[in-house]
Amino acid sequence: MTARGLPKEIVAPSRALNQAHGKTYYLATLLLARHLRPYVFALYGFCRYVDDIVDVERDDDARRLAKVDSFGERFLAEVARGDSDEPILAATIATIERFNMPISYFERFLGSMRQDFLVRRYPRIDDLLAYMDGSAAVIGEMMLPILGVDNPEAQAPARALGNAFQMTNFLRDINEDLDRGRIYVPEEDIDRFGAWEAFEQRKVTDEFRNLMAFEIARTRRWYAESYAGDDYLRGRALRCIRVARQVYGAILDEIEALDYDVFSARASVARTRRLQLLVRAAVAAC
Structure with missing residues (x-):
């Protein structure tokens, strides 16, 4: 998938999260070349989605930790498959493929999110x-x-x-x-x-x-x-x-x-x- 080929429909949820919750980052991202912005939105959307499970959802710690683990397992499986039906994941996978990002980056992020329940x-x-x-x-x-x-x-x-x-x-x-x-x-x-x-x-x-x-x-x-x-x-x-x-x-x-x-x-x-x-x-x- 080319940089200019990232579909708007899969970027829209990530962009909305960025615009609503990361106003400073969103403002800065608008200075980037237009065709690069969706990839930054995708990374923000991925991180925010997980962070909301950790800090916003009202379930007890055990259930939220299970949700983070389930999300991580689904994400890694869909990265291996190369696609997802979930727009935020689809945008993230496209970003990983476009820029050849190591999966270890995302594993490290998910590991720290798990740590919020344990430390x-x-x-x-x-x-x-x-x-x-x-x-x-x-x-x-x-x-x-x-x-x-x-x-x-x-x-x-x-x-x-x-x-x-x-x-x-x-x-x-x-x-x-x-x-x-x-x-x-x-x-x-x-x-x-x-x-x-x-x-x-x-x-x-x-x-x-x-x-x-x-x-x-x-x-x-x-x-x-x-x-x-x-x-x-x-x-x-x-x-x-x-x-x-x-x-x-x-x-x-x-x-x-x-x-x-x-x-x-x-x-x-x-x-x-x-x-x-x-x-x-x-x-x-x-």
């Missing part, structure tokens, strides 16, 4: 990074062939950007994750800053502010490391990544503007600022 806390940053390998860093690897990059040296910056996006989510969503019984901030860091009271009582303390400042600084270092990948990008692909990095990274600014109070409000970038950052990043890439 509630991460003792050390290395433990969290092992989880993020499948939930975030691998997404950066998936994107490289779509962006026209085949240099192995581009993998490390792509993985860094995936990790930066994921950690930005974790810091923004601490309160929601507590509702799910999960903490994605490494326990060693919470211990170091003596910030457990903030998590237990869901209130901002000086210790929590210091912890968040530390985590934000580390996340910004990952964003900074990702700039090395710009050397392998050109034109629309470069604009796309610059916009995603600038707009999503601005969530960290918003967390700071809230005085780190992620318990009372959800940090978000206003539409006007997203558009300003869009223009700035697009111009900078020219």
Whole structure:
């Protein structure tokens, strides 16, 4: 199937998920060449579909884990068959075939999604990074062939950007994750800053502010490391990544503007600022 031959009807559900739930990514994707956008929508749709089983559906953990496993088994079987009756899977399979993506990328992703049912806390940053390998860093690897990059040296910056996006989510969503019984901030860091009271009582303390400042600084270092990948990008692909990095990274600014109070409000970038950052990043890439 050629890039221009991906049928709209199988892309539509993935695009709708992206437009509804991933506004920053959707905005950035619109800067790509039109014939490449459906493949990015397909990857987003696949990941979002599984993520919704993990975090949105109301069944108990055992049933949701069984659904993730069933979905993964069906997906791998249909990849082997080369087609699916489910549009989101059909679009993903077409993307895998078009860009010759290793199935291991998707197995790693599914493995991390399973882990959300089995692991509630991460003792050390290395433990969290092992989880993020499948939930975030691998997404950066998936994107490289779509962006026209085949240099192995581009993998490390792509993985860094995936990790930066994921950690930005974790810091923004601490309160929601507590509702799910999960903490994605490494326990060693919470211990170091003596910030457990903030998590237990869901209130901002000086210790929590210091912890968040530390985590934000580390996340910004990952964003900074990702700039090395710009050397392998050109034109629309470069604009796309610059916009995603600038707009999503601005969530960290918003967390700071809230005085780190992620318990009372959800940090978000206003539409006007997203558009300003869009223009700035697009111009900078020219």
